[in-house]
Amino acid sequence: MTQLLSFIKKEFFHISRDPRTMLILFGIPIAQLLIFGTVIKSEINDIHIAIYDQSKDKTTEQITNKILSSGYFILDENLTNLDEIDAIFKKGKVREVIVFDNDFGKNLVKEGTAKMQIIADASDPNTARLAIAYVKGIVNDYIIKTNPNLKMPLEIRPEVRMYYNEEMESAYMFVPGTMALILMLISTMMTSISITREKELGTMEVLLVSPLKPIQIIVGKVIPYLFLSIINAFVIILIGRFVFGVPITGSFILLMLETILFILMSLCLGILISTVAKNQMVAMFISMIGLMLPTIIISGFIFPIENMPVVLQWFSNIMPARWYIIILRGIMLKGIGITFIWKETLILIGMTLFFIAMSVKKFKIRLE
Amino acid sequence: MTDKIISVKNLVKKFGTFTANDNLTFDVYKGEIFGFLGANGAGKTTTIRILCGLSSPTSGELKVAGFDVYRDAEKIKKNIGYMSQKFSLYEDLTVTENIQLFAGIYGISRKVRKEKEAELLKKLNLEEAKNKLIGGLPLGWKQKLAFSVAIFHDPKIVFLDEPTGGVDPVTRRRFWDLIYEAANNGTTIFVTTHYMDEAEYCNRVSIMDAGKIEALDTPANLKKMYNAKDMDEVFVKIAR
Numbered sequence: 001m002t003q004l005l006s007f008i009k010k011e012f013f014h015i016s017r018d019p020r021t022m023l024i025l026f027g028i029p030i031a032q033l034l035i036f037g038t039v040i041k042s043e044i045n046d047i048h049i050a051i052y053d054q055s056k057d058k059t060t061e062q063i064t065n066k067i068l069s070s071g072y073f074i075l076d077e078n079l080t081n082l083d084e085i086d087a088i089f090k091k092g093k094v095r096e097v098i099v100f101d102n103d104f105g106k107n108l109v110k111e112g113t114a115k116m117q118i119i120a121d122a123s124d125p126n127t128a129r130l131a132i133a134y135v136k137g138i139v140n141d142y143i144i145k146t147n148p149n150l151k152m153p154l155e156i157r158p159e160v161r162m163y164y165n166e167e168m169e170s171a172y173m174f175v176p177g178t179m180a181l182i183l184m185l186i187s188t189m190m191t192s193i194s195i196t197r198e199k200e201l202g203t204m205e206v207l208l209v210s211p212l213k214p215i216q217i218i219v220g221k222v223i224p225y226l227f228l229s230i231i232n233a234f235v236i237i238l239i240g241r242f243v244f245g246v247p248i249t250g251s252f253i254l255l256m257l258e259t260i261l262f263i264l265m266s267l268c269l270g271i272l273i274s275t276v277a278k279n280q281m282v283a284m285f286i287s288m289i290g291l292m293l294p295t296i297i298i299s300g301f302i303f304p305i306e307n308m309p310v311v312l313q314w315f316s317n318i319m320p321a322r323w324y325i326i327i328l329r330g331i332m333l334k335g336i337g338i339t340f341i342w343k344e345t346l347i348l349i350g351m352t353l354f355f356i357a358m359s360v361k362k363f364k365i366r367l368e
Numbered sequence: 369m370t371d372k373i374i375s376v377k378n379l380v381k382k383f384g385t386f387t388a389n390d391n392l393t394f395d396v397y398k399g400e401i402f403g404f405l406g407a408n409g410a411g412k413t414t415t416i417r418i419l420c421g422l423s424s425p426t427s428g429e430l431k432v433a434g435f436d437v438y439r440d441a442e443k444i445k446k447n448i449g450y451m452s453q454k455f456s457l458y459e460d461l462t463v464t465e466n467i468q469l470f471a472g473i474y475g476i477s478r479k480v481r482k483e484k485e486a487e488l489l490k491k492l493n494l495e496e497a498k499n500k501l502i503g504g505l506p507l508g509w510k511q512k513l514a515f516s517v518a519i520f521h522d523p524k525i526v527f528l529d530e531p532t533g534g535v536d537p538v539t540r541r542r543f544w545d546l547i548y549e550a551a552n553n554g555t556t557i558f559v560t561t562h563y564m565d566e567a568e569y570c571n572r573v574s575i576m577d578a579g580k581i582e583a584l585d586t587p588a589n590l591k592k593m594y595n596a597k598d599m600d601e602v603f604v605k606i607a608r
Contacts, residue, residue: 210445
């Protein structure tokens with residue numbers, strides 16, 4: 001026990017004396033959270049649009065007013081012919097053009113069909129997709145309300161209600177994802193780097209010659225970072241709550257327990273990486289490129305897993321962050337308890353055990 | 369001579385097809401300073417790593433401090449000290465923090481540690497520097513401290529893998545004073561070195577070449593045998 005304590009004490013000295021480590025531990029998570037939370041958005045605000053109204057009747061006027069009063073769009077120009085559309089997109093400011101066909105209102109009443117066109121600047125496909133969806137929604141809403149009995153050629157969508165995230169706040173989406181990303185990166189990277197550093201400096205040999213057992217070295221490396229990562233998780237939850245207003249509808253204790261589990265898993269993964277990596281550069285490379293990109297792209301953090309090719313969907317199963325994000329969103333947004341997320345929890349526990357077993361084994365093999 | 373503290377019979381270590389240690393047989397006696405010499409790549413470090421339990425032999429019978437290398441590796445670890453080619457203390461820890469760390473790892477009680485620590489700092493004249501980070505100390509001091517930390521838990525044997533690389537002759541001489549002192553206190557010293565003047569300080573030396581021990585005797589006998597005026601000449605004649 002004293003062996004372990006002296007070892008843990010030494011780890012804290014390493015961490016507290018290296019400004020870079022401190023920065024990575026506490027500076028980067030906060031910066032990342034603020035950046036992800038504010039920059040990446042899935043809602044749109046103040047999209048500049050232009051309208052080419054060939055009909056200029058009461059219906060189009062009402063639809064236009066409805067669109068502009070929604071708060072999402074700003075009208076830049078009223079166009080007078082089709083050729084202007086291309087030119088206005090090229091200027092870059094206008095992202096969407098709405099064209100009403102001739103006799104829009106008249107056709108709508110008389111024939112039940114009317115044509116309009118929504119053209120978006122898809123050089124930013126995400127915004128384009130959202131802007132189109134918003135306009136469609138507004139137009140459908142208008143038509144359904146004014147003509148309750150009408151069957152529309154315009155795509156009629158069932159009324160959508162955004163459960164758990166009524167305002168479609170993107171922060172709700174990104175805070176859990178960012179939390180998973182940060183905890184995973186920091187925990188994995190820090191442990192793998194700190195172990196490979198000892199290998200590089202030659203101090204690892206001295207530790208291995210000493211009576212310390214591999215498991216003691218591993219535990220000694222994990223505990224300080226576990227402690228610091230828990231603090232980190234707290235800070236992230238607080239920022240999520242008070243800066244982005246992300247609620248915690250479920251049990252806070254359950255949330256913390258699951259978080260500790262995820263941190264443990266990441267730390268063990270970090271140790272496993274360090275047994276493979278020869279030096280700090282390699283360790284950093286594996287943790288950054290090998291984990292950050294897949295975590296962002298295929299863990300369901302930004303892109304929905306259901307829309308991925310089957311191979312990637314399958315691959316996303318082995319991303320620990322995928323399961324943690326499901327758990328986080330469940331607890332934070334839906335307020336569900338362990339009965340609904342026991343499966344995900346078990347998967348994380350399984351992964352943790354797997355990584356621990358592998359690390360202990362590899363650590364011994366390293367003694368060769 | 370007295371008891372054998374290290375006994376090696378037919379040690380073979382292969383890395384794939386490369387044989388790093390080719391059928392080594394030698395004994396080291398209690399309390400002696402055993403010089404383990406050889407050119408770069410002769411296989412010295414491989415042997416020392418095997419004896420310390422950092423690497424396992426391909427075949428052969430080995431006993432260190434009375435324990436079998438295959439079965440009692442954990443017991444061996446408690447009885448040996450080790451100082452590697454690379455500097456083996458933590459540069460971002462202070463002198464006392466390093467001492468406390470290794471005392472803790474070897475399970476030395478706080479009371480004993482305090483006494484020995486005070487004694488050690490006094491002996492090395494490090495009392496004023498005890499709260500300084502190791503990284504800022506001169507290399508000679510660091511190495512003396514590293515050696516003192518390696519024998520802090522009073523091991524029966526201490527393995528020194530090129531301990532004096534990169535230091536000036538005067539500092540080396542002082543370092544050897546420490547080695548003599550430890551040997552006088554009954555610690556067996558197993559040391560590899562490149563410096564032939566250091567070989568003269570050893571009780572017995574073995575000279576390795578291409579994975580084999582080519583000669584093993586006292587420096588005086590070796591010089592006689594090879595008709596050489598100093599160890600340098602002996603070494604050149606063997607290793608070519």
